[in-house]
Amino acid sequence: MKLQVIDLVVFIIITFGNVIFGASFFFKNKTSDQFTSGGGKIPAWVVGMSIFATFVSSISFLALPGKAYMSNWNALVFSFAIPLASIMAVKFFVPLYRGLGHISAYNFLEIRFGSWARIYASACYILTQIMRTGAILLLLALPLNALFGWNIKTIIIVTGIAVTLYSMLGGIQAVIWTDAIQGIILIAGALVCALILTFSMPEGPAQVFEIAAANHKFSLGSFSLSLADSTFWVVLIYSLFINMQNYGIDQNYVQRYMTTNTEKKAKSSALFGSLLYLPVSLVFFYIGTALFAYYTARPELLPAELKLPGAGDKVFPHFIVNGLPKGITGLLIASIFAAGMSTVSTSLNSTATIIYSDYYKKYFNKNASEKSSMKVLYISSLIFGVTGIIIALLLVGVESVLDAWWSLASIFSGGMLGLFLLAFLSKSVRNIDAAVGVIIGALVIIWMSLSPLYFNSEKLLAFKSPFHSNLTIVIGTLVIFLVGFIVLKLFPGKKHKTI
Numbered sequence: 001m002k003l004q005v006i007d008l009v010v011f012i013i014i015t016f017g018n019v020i021f022g023a024s025f026f027f028k029n030k031t032s033d034q035f036t037s038g039g040g041k042i043p044a045w046v047v048g049m050s051i052f053a054t055f056v057s058s059i060s061f062l063a064l065p066g067k068a069y070m071s072n073w074n075a076l077v078f079s080f081a082i083p084l085a086s087i088m089a090v091k092f093f094v095p096l097y098r099g100l101g102h103i104s105a106y107n108f109l110e111i112r113f114g115s116w117a118r119i120y121a122s123a124c125y126i127l128t129q130i131m132r133t134g135a136i137l138l139l140l141a142l143p144l145n146a147l148f149g150w151n152i153k154t155i156i157i158v159t160g161i162a163v164t165l166y167s168m169l170g171g172i173q174a175v176i177w178t179d180a181i182q183g184i185i186l187i188a189g190a191l192v193c194a195l196i197l198t199f200s201m202p203e204g205p206a207q208v209f210e211i212a213a214a215n216h217k218f219s220l221g222s223f224s225l226s227l228a229d230s231t232f233w234v235v236l237i238y239s240l241f242i243n244m245q246n247y248g249i250d251q252n253y254v255q256r257y258m259t260t261n262t263e264k265k266a267k268s269s270a271l272f273g274s275l276l277y278l279p280v281s282l283v284f285f286y287i288g289t290a291l292f293a294y295y296t297a298r299p300e301l302l303p304a305e306l307k308l309p310g311a312g313d314k315v316f317p318h319f320i321v322n323g324l325p326k327g328i329t330g331l332l333i334a335s336i337f338a339a340g341m342s343t344v345s346t347s348l349n350s351t352a353t354i355i356y357s358d359y360y361k362k363y364f365n366k367n368a369s370e371k372s373s374m375k376v377l378y379i380s381s382l383i384f385g386v387t388g389i390i391i392a393l394l395l396v397g398v399e400s401v402l403d404a405w406w407s408l409a410s411i412f413s414g415g416m417l418g419l420f421l422l423a424f425l426s427k428s429v430r431n432i433d434a435a436v437g438v439i440i441g442a443l444v445i446i447w448m449s450l451s452p453l454y455f456n457s458e459k460l461l462a463f464k465s466p467f468h469s470n471l472t473i474v475i476g477t478l479v480i481f482l483v484g485f486i487v488l489k490l491f492p493g494k495k496h497k498t499i
Contacts, residue, residue: 010330022166022174032373035171036103036353037258044265050179051273053342061336068288070312074221076285077235079278085243086274090267098263104357105254112423113431121416122358129347134391140340156392164385167348175345182338189335190283197290211293238470245417251350352380415442418480433487441480448472
């Protein structure tokens with residue numbers, strides 16, 4: 001694979017232009033409020049684009065076409081629950097957080113259940129985001145290594161430093177504005193690629209649909225009621241729960257609800273950002289299907305190693321380098337890179353915000369001056385950026401550890417969502433009821449997450465989860481929610497006081 005100089009120039013201009021633009025917001029960050037919420041003055045459409053860009057990572061850019069290429073559109077069902085989740089966000093979550101007026105998503109849990117709930121949720125979030133940063137930096141470096149031939153560790157270090165720099169200097173304004181630009185680049189790159197594929201077919205655009213239909217590529221999956229397979233219903237239910245988590249408790253999203261100057265604008269940005277993902281994900285799946293049709297019609301253009309089972313994720317990168325016109329390849333690579341940078345910058349800023357609001361101001365310096373507050377935010381951003389780089393470097397070449405981490409991530413997210421629903425949907429559930437629910441629910445989530453890795457031998461098959469892995473967050477959340485109510489009914493007593 002050999003890239004043209006023009007592609008490298010396009011990539012460098014777009015990427016470093018984003019970094020310089022983000023760092024320029026340093027001069028607008030004079031207070032902690034400006035660093036964490038932009039002073040509540042960021043335009044709604046920009047916040048909406050940022051929410052969209054936060055939702056899409058560089059892995060989505062490559063993995064969704066890969067899924068469509070190798071199988072069908074079953075995973076597209078994930079997008080179908082987003083409208084319902086976004087409506088719930090607008091109706092319940094945005095007013096809740098705007099009403100509380102606190103930048104942290106976990107302040108609400110403390111109001112309901114006490115300090116332990118806030119510490120538990122915020123600690124889970126911080127750990128998740130640190131590991132997420134490392135994983136994204138690594139996964140972003142892999143396709144760039146394949147496309148450019150650059151050293152993986154060098155890519156990780158340079159990318160990590162660049163994103164940390166503009167996230168630390170520019171605060172949430174830099175993150176949101178660069179997210180918006182990166183989101184536009186991502187959409188443009190995807191649309192251009194889809195059009196080129198469509199009009200590159202030997203017998204015209206209609207051939208894409210003829211080949212795809214003949215191979216059942218547009219199937220949304222089985223409509224059976226099996227809970228062990230990735231059916232239409234399993235993916236739909238999973239999507240509803242995972243998006244309730246995103247819009248209800250994820251600091252990345254909640255923080256954005258506070259960056260506009262009115263609740264109405266916050267609602268419109270939440271709707272715009274979430275609903276935009278649906279058509280864009282459709283484009284991603286179409287690209288995968290068009291790739292299948294393109295290489296079915298022109299098999300001589302696909303190397304033998306990419307025709308092997310399991311190589312589908314590598315087909316799109318191959319087409320980007322070998323099948324696109326000069327300059328467009330650089331745009332597509334910049335799109336992939338931009339998606340990864342937006343994900344990492346969001347994690348760094350939100351994690352620094354949690355350290356500042358949930359720990360520093362609460363336990364160390366309640367009356368912190370703006371100078372000391374900004375110092376904490378800068379240092380936190382820097383520390384988490386460096387930590388993410390180190391984790392990414394440690395994960396290089398250790399694919400099994402990466403897979404294990406994605407399983408462990410569901411343990412934290414599932415526990416947090418169940419706790420939030422207990423707090424939000426009932427005023428009678430006490431601290432102790434919630435604590436017992438979280439403990440039992442977390443054990444169920446651990447079992448479901450790790451059973452595919454450790455319960456595959458004949459002796460242990462009886463202990464293996466019979467459910468599809470997508471249902472981990474669903475069942476874990478329901479267990480936490482139901483156990484909380486059951487403990488309340490079995491052991492009634494005075495309602496515990498919360499702070």
